[in-house]
Amino acid sequence: MSDLEELTQALARNLKRWRGERGFTLDGLAARAGVSRGMIIQIEQARTNPSVGTTVKLADALGVSITTLLDHDRTPQVRVVLPGQGVRMWSSPAGSAASMLLGDDRRGPVEMWIYRLEPGDGTASDPHPAGTFEMLHVTEGELTLDVDGERYAVPAGGAVSFEANLPHAYRNDGPGPMEMTMAVSIPPVRPAGPPGV
Structure with a gap:
């Protein structure tokens, strides 16, 4: 799986998880983020790779960082990011x-x-x-x-x-x-x- 496919899958999984944890319906998150319901469905089904602006709006609406939405391997205590790994x-x-x-x-x-x-x-x-x-x-x-x-x-x-x-x-x-x-x-x-x- 390519890095882009891995990020798309992680975003789909994490968006659905955080939307559920926050108790937001599709329509509720769409209204809060200013992103269409259809776009959220496509993202949660890993059928699209949204723009940075859309990702920021969703993260802001959910109250999480973009890193949390894209993170596929959350580490608990210490996280070192080496040059070029952002x-x-x-x-x-x-x-x-x-x-x-x-x-x-x-x-x-x-x-x-x-x-x-x-x-x-x-x-x-x-x-x-x-x-x-x-x-x-x-x-x-x-x-x-x-x-x-x-x-x-x-x-x-x-x-x-x-x-x-x-x-x-x-x-x-x-x-x-x-x-x-x-x-x-x-x-x-x-x-x-x-x-x-």
Whole structure:
């Protein structure tokens, strides 16, 4: 089985499991995530490989990290991710990329990412649930961060934190590559109560 097939199977299994644990119907999760019911069915049946945006929306709606949705071999105590073993979640034709390094849900979802943006490249993110917090550390180049239309320049060695429940985007307007490490803290989601509650 290829890595992509393994991830598709893990996502199908984990999405169904977490939807059940949270007590969400297909329609309930679809409404909460802003993803069609049909797309959720296709994902749970391992018939499609959703975009990063769709996966993020589902993870946010379930209150789990993307790593949890994609994890096929959960380890209990210590998890070492060697160079190159992160899960590539996004890439552009210019060579930019984002990889999920780690994620954990024990105290509310927390994720760690590494981004590389080539000159002139960037990516945008939909708003996350209220209470989501991002921390970025730029290790090379300069990041141009846009949060709800306001731009911030963060040079190499600098860091920034912000509430991520607003539209935000990451760009590299510099002449060389930009690299950063990002940590995302997502508030826990409460399970759905009985109907009518």
